Every structure is written in structure tokens, then in C-alpha cells.
Amino acid sequence: xxxxxxxxxxxxxxxxxxxxxxxxxxxxxxxxxxxxxxxxxxxxxxxxxxxxxxxxxxxxxxxxxxxxxxxxxxxxxxxxxxxxxxxxxxxxxxxxxxxxxxxxxxxxxxxxxxxxxxxxxxxxxxxxxxxxxxxxxxxxxxxxxxxxxxxxxxxxxxxxxxxxxxxxxxxxxxxxxxxxxxxxxxxxxxxxxxxxxxxxxxxxxxxxxxxxxxxxxxxxxxxxxxxxxxxxxxxxxxxxxxxxxxxxxxxxxxxxxxxxxxxx
Numbered sequence: 001x002x003x004x005x006x007x008x009x010x011x012x013x014x015x016x017x018x019x020x021x022x023x024x025x026x027x028x029x030x031x032x033x034x035x036x037x038x039x040x041x042x043x044x045x046x047x048x049x050x051x052x053x054x055x056x057x058x059x060x061x062x063x064x065x066x067x068x069x070x071x072x073x074x075x076x077x078x079x080x081x082x083x084x085x086x087x088x089x090x091x092x093x094x095x096x097x098x099x100x101x102x103x104x105x106x107x108x109x110x111x112x113x114x115x116x117x118x119x120x121x122x123x124x125x126x127x128x129x130x131x132x133x134x135x136x137x138x139x140x141x142x143x144x145x146x147x148x149x150x151x152x153x154x155x156x157x158x159x160x161x162x163x164x165x166x167x168x169x170x171x172x173x174x175x176x177x178x179x180x181x182x183x184x185x186x187x188x189x190x191x192x193x194x195x196x197x198x199x200x201x202x203x204x205x206x207x208x209x210x211x212x213x214x215x216x217x218x219x220x221x222x223x224x225x226x227x228x229x230x231x232x233x234x235x236x237x238x239x240x241x242x243x244x245x246x247x248x249x250x251x252x253x254x255x256x257x258x259x260x261x262x263x264x
Contacts, residue, residue: 012041012048013181015173022049025166031119031142033162036170039216042145045170046100055139056097058088062107068114072127084130093118093125096139104144105157112161118142119164149213175201178217186224192233196220199262203241203255210254211245219244233263 012019025032026049034042043059050057060071073087092099104112117124123136144165146157173181175197183193203215223240227233234256242255 009051010044010048011184012044013173013177015170015177018045018168018170019049019052021166021168023053026053026055026141029123029136029138029141031144031165033157033165033167034143034145034170035148035167036145037149037172037216038147038213039218040170040172041217042170043100043102046098046143046145050098053098055141056092056095057100058092058097059100059102060088062101062103062105064106064108066107066111068111069129071111071114072125073129075129089114089118090125090127090134093134093136093140096137098141098143101142101144103146105146109158112158115142115144116161116164119161172200172204172217178220181217182220182224185221186228188224188228192227193224195262196224199237199241199259202258202262203245206255210251213245215241215245234259237263 022032022045034045036042046059047057060066069087071087071089073085073090075082076085086094089099091097101107101115114125117126118136118140119142123140125134125136126132127134172178175194178200179190179193179197182188182196183190186193197220200215200217200220203211206214219241223236226236226240231239237259238252238256242252242259245255246252
């Protein structure tokens with residue numbers, strides 16, 4: 001949950017006007033909601049935009065046990081006594097950075113409520129334990145993401161929360177665009193990248209009837225890296241695609257049949 005050190009610029013291939021929309025939201029101090037399937041580039045996009053805007057980025061992977069204190073901060077006790085330690089949300093507010101909550105619907109609703117004053121015109125964070133009330137500087141930006149495919153009655157974003165954000169919808173890129181991403185990210189030739197991209201399209205056609213989650217761009221890149229490292233394509237596809245996508249032996253066998261079609 002720490003802000004990463006400055007690194008070389010991250011590659012990101014736009015698929016629409018998301019860069020412009022995010023930049024305008026940042027300029028206007030608007031919070032942004034990004035929704036899209038697993039591994040379609042949501043996190044990479046936020047990292048890219050943080051670098052592009054020159055703002056520190058604090059990323060929080062949300063989960064069932066995430067508490068408000070995990071975001072805001074808590075008092076710690078040590079040999080020198082008690083002191084206050086800011087959480088990632090508070091640090092982002094103080095520094096005028098970006099706080100990115102990945103898979104925000106996984107967090108408890110009572111935790112998400114702490115975001116409300118930051119996600120409306122108040123742009124304010126109240127720290128109950130210290131009595132501080134922090135007004136976010138212009139550079140602060142709240143960004144959240146989730147996968148709509150995982151939503152259900154128990155895990156969904158309340159309208160009262162969702163309507164505080166401007167929203168971007170992400171999806172997997174078109175095959176020709178995805179091939180370019182695979183080639184660049186895995187340092188493989190375009191012919192191999194195109195085969196993997198077409199295999200990705202075929203795997204996604206299976207949909208949720210066969211798979212809990214469809215093939216992501218991330219998995220295709222990992223598979224390409226295995227092949228680049230010297231593994232046979234079929235072996236790499238089993239390890240990088242078929243086995244991660246399903247535990248069912250019959251389903252894995254069906255996935256490998258598709259691999260054989262594309263890597264005959």
C-alpha cells in the first residue's frame with residue numbers, strides 16, 4: 001500500500017478516450033470509478049496516469065477484512081510510546097496524490113462510507129482518532145475499480161456511493177490491439193502475439209458457461225513470456241492459460257483442444 005518509487009514510464013495502449021477523460025477528471029478534482037473484467041488493464045492504466053500526471057500513487061487491494069483504520073490510519077505502540085501512523089488514504093490526501101482502491105466492492109460497506117466526504121464537493125477526510133479534518137488539495141484524486149462480473153446482492157456498490165464518481169468502462173482490447181500489447185510486454189514477435197491474441201478471443205467465447213472467469217490480457221502476456229523463455233507453446237499455454245482458468249480436468253482438456261487449433 002506504499003507509494004512506489006519513480007520508475008521508467010509504463011506502457012499503456014489506449015483503447016478509447018480514457019486517457020483524456022481521466023485527465024479531465026483529475027483537473028476537475030473528480031473521483032473516478034473504473035469497471036471492467038479481471039486483467040483488462042485497469043491497474044496498469046491508473047499507474048500510467050499517475051506517472052503521466054506526476055502524482056504519487058497509493059494502491060490498496062480491497063478485501064473482506066479491510067477496515068477504515070487500514071485506510072485512514074491508527075495509533076501504534078512501541079518502545080518510545082504511542083504514535084499515529086497515517087494510512088494510504090490519509091497519505092494520499094496530505095500529499096495531493098492518487099489513492100486507488102482496487103476491487104472496492106470487496107471492502108465492507110462501513111469501510112467504504114469513509115470515502116463519501118472525499119468523493120463529493122466537500123473533498124474532506126475526518127480522522128476521528130486524532131480529531132483532524134483534512135481538506136484535500138487540488139492534486140488529490142480518489143480512484144476505485146471493480147469487476148462487474150463478480151457483483152451479486154451481497155457484494156455490490158451502493159448507488160449512494162457509485163453516483164459520486166464519474167465512470168469508465170474497460171474491456172479486453174480488440175485482437176489486433178491486444179497482439180501489439182502482447183508483443184511489446186513479452187518481447188515476442190508479432191506472429192506469436194497474433195496467435196495468442198486469437199487464442200484469447202476463442203477462449204473468451206466460452207464465457208461463463210465453462211469458465212468462472214475468462215482469459216485476461218495479463219494471462220496472455222504471461223504465456224508469451226514463458227514461450228519467449230524457451231518453453232514449448234503447448235506447455236506454456238497449459239501452464240499460463242488452461243490451468244489458471246480452471247481446476248476441472250475436463251475443462252482444462254477442452255481448453256487445450258483450443259490451444260491445439262491455434263498452435264497446430
